[in-house]
Amino acid sequence: MKIRKEVTVALAIVTAIVIGMIMLFSQGYSSMESYASILKYSLSTAIGRANTINRFVFLLIAGSSAAMALGAGASNLGQFGQLLMGAMTSTLIGIYVNLPSVVLIPLMIIGGVAAGALWAAIAAAGRKLFGMNEFIITLMLNFIADYFVRYLISTPLKDPGSQWPASRVVSENGILPAIGLIDSVVFLMIAVYIAAVYFVRKSRMGYEFRVMGYNSLFARVGGCDTNKNFFRAMLLSGALAGLLGTMMIVGATQQHRVISGLGENFANDGLMLSIVAGNNIGGVFVYAILFAILQSGATGMQLDTGVPSEFTTMLIAITVLSVVAFRSYSGIFIDKVIAWKKTKSLEVEK
């Protein structure tokens, strides 16, 4: 007896949506109208669709970054810090280096990716050299990167023309144009995502990562260098986060500068995406669509029905909890049903 995975996930999402409806209803909002306006603003207009697609791709990379590390059993919770360092580095390159686009943009990407990977490498080195807990180091590095970047954009690198803390805008050569309404970085990131999925599913190292994620001891006994792979997984995860930060500068629909609060929600969303997909990079795809629709429709919903856009943050958290709970409880539930059937059949025999 087995319940199909898709069925439990669908049931879980429906449950989350119903809980959200009850919450909206208890606040005196029309829940159907609010959900309808989320869908309307995220999917029915061309601008809305472009917005959703842009968001979706950013979420996809955020989720892959988290899943790359978590799937290999490396607790990298530092996507936020790595993203910020990546964004900051590529912005600096974009402001101060004067080169044609063809050279400048790859340079910015390399710089951002390297900065993200380096920021993750600090944590990996702490674990490897001193046996420190990488879970806590990455978390603390988030706060340190956050304050460091805030300091940079509010004092030494502040744009004199801006009222708020913000860096200067990168030179025009450092911006990739949009194709129609969609950022051209979208295609680049999708290519990276496909490469990442291929890497984890098909390559030897990706296989080792997955085995390490299931059982690190088994992987080591089975002959793979878990220490080295741990380092690699952290670096790759940091590199993806750094790439995400760079794309927030290079993308045509983005702000092309570091502002305070840049990428704040993407990091946490990435972690949740990875977790809800069972740390499986391929599985991130579906949930990223769901998250993107909810998030890009949020401001529309606020305009139409007055529900604060933070409602979607709560709804996403509820969805994650619901999916996880359904997944783990379905196994227990089946066991209970089987036990109940057995006792029944024993009673009949008597």
Added chain:
Amino acid sequence: MNLIIEILKSALPASIPILLAALGGLFTWHANIFNISMEGMLLTSAFTSVVGSYLFESWWIGLLFGVAGSLAVSLLFAFFVLKMKTGEFITGIAINTFVAGATTYYLRQLFDVKGSLMDPRIVALPKWNIPIVKDIPVIGSIINGHAFPLYLTFFIIVPLVYVIIYKTPFGLRLRACGYDAKVIDSVGIKAERLKFISIMICGALCGVGGTFLSLGIMRMFTENMSNGRGWISLAIIILSLGNPVKVFAICIIFGITEGLGLTLQQVNIPNQITDMLPYLAVLAALYINSRQSKKKELKVKN
């Protein structure tokens, strides 16, 4: 001299939210629950206590609301972890995200403000003057005049936690349950129930800590006010290996780094740099701790 007094004076209250969260986390740590929802508990109680204080213009209803809010979060955590058997890490992350969204949502919904809530209706926790101590020159000005939960925490809660964990049957069972839950089940005590109690104790202590944050140190609520204090307390628990006395000592040191940051801002060091200090201190403490454990290993080998 004045500078040092000022640092120490702001260090004591700054350490309280972290200390209370860490003491609460000790119970779940001993029950072998990887509890990362302290962050959410602190944030919730910081918010609900301000709501209670605002609505009724009284500090003790604020405190009551704060503890109730935090207990609600721990009930949610317990429901998912113990009943639905979800992973502790996953549940913690999702609950923290939920709380971050919910506090902002209700801040806008109830008060129609974004960012932070300051209002004359919010009543702060009363500050205590201690009769004899306040007249001692240096020590008096450091210790005197803080909000009252500070004294309760230092002189009652910390010793009490130590006694409960190490000297009572409950503490013994809790530690045994963390060691191996099946053993406890086999002698007829429900491990689930012990775990549930430990999560609820953690919620209650975090509730007082969050209330102290918004009504004791400040008299306001700002979005994401807990700002990683729950995570720091988790780091402290891991560092101290579950010993309440060590937790107490490390928390005071962290309070000092925070107080140092606040004081350094007055001498023209940018506040973003000084705000980093507690987080850098966690890394430094982790480093020192791992060095010491490595030395011990070497000694054993030799």
